[in-house]
Each structure stands twice: as structure tokens, then as C-alpha cells.
Amino acid sequence: MPSDRRVREIMVSLRDYSAVQAEAPLAEAIRALRESLHQEGRVWYGFHSVLVLDHRQQLVGLLTLRSLLRAIELAELRHDSQLKGSSWGWYYANRVQKNSGLRVKDIMRPLTLATVESEETVFQAAVKMVAHRVNSLPVLEKGRVTGIVRTIDVFQVIGELLSD
Secondary structure, three states: OHHHOEHHHHOEEHHHOOEEEOOOEHHHHHHHHHHHOEEEOOEEEOOOEEEEEOOOOOEEEEEEHHHHHHHHHHHHHHHOHHHHHOOOHHHHHHHHHHOOOOEHHHHOEEHHHOOEEOOOEHHHHHHHHHHHOOOEEEEEEOOEEEEEEEHHHHHHHHHHHHHO
16 A cells, blocks of 8 residues: 555665765766766756765765756855945945865765654655655655655655645
């Protein structure tokens, strides 16, 4: 029955995800995300996040497409003439300029922010996604990350529930 489905049944294995180092520049993360995407016609398919590994190759976070877009938006503000025209704008633009050498670790979402256990129900995962305002959750089994569950995975189960 779809309402009893467990997260482990719908998660994506870590083996299927691209990964980057926490110390890597954002350009490297963008390349990794691009490589994980593919296009069919005019539609793009693939993952909207990459795994972030520390120097010991341990998983420490997720870098999402949304986080990358926010970082790019901040970088673009350096060139905004209206922002620079205000009294506080120069201060803000200078801070953005100083932070333009961002690394993956600077904008990644730490694993500790929001996770789900593999034995939790898909409904419980959905509630956590809404509560934490995220589109994916690392899946833990015995304290170890074993996969990622995404909103699209949860959506598929909800679709099954509604069609019954």
C-alpha cells in the first residue's frame, strides 16, 4: 500500500549521485551538476544537487542548484548601479566582492540540517521537507547516509495514493 511505503524504497542511492569536495570552487560544483543533467528535446533531466565530501571523503553536505543560484545572484549584485547608488549599497556590494571567492563549503547545506531515517514513511519525509523548506533529504540508516530522497520521489508516491 502506498501510504505504508518507506523512504528506503524510493530513495536514490549515493552511488548514483555526483560529488564534489567541500574546498572546491563553485565552478567545479557547477560542472558536476551539469554533468549529472541530460536533455531530451527541450526538457532537462537529472539531479538538482551534488554530494559534498570532506578531505576524508566523508559526506558532509549537499549543494543544491538553488544554493548555487543564490550565490550567483549575490555575485551579480556587485554590478547593480542602483545598489551602489544608495548609502548602504556600497557597503553591501563591497561585502559581496570580498566573498566572491566562495567555495562549496560556504554555501552547501550541512547534513545535520535535515535528514530522514530509511525506515520512516514517505509521509514523514514529506512533512520534514515542508518543515525545513528543502527539496531533498539525506537518508540515514544506522547513523550512516545511504541515499537521498527527493521531492519528485515523494510526489510519485503521493500520485499513487491519489489514483487509488
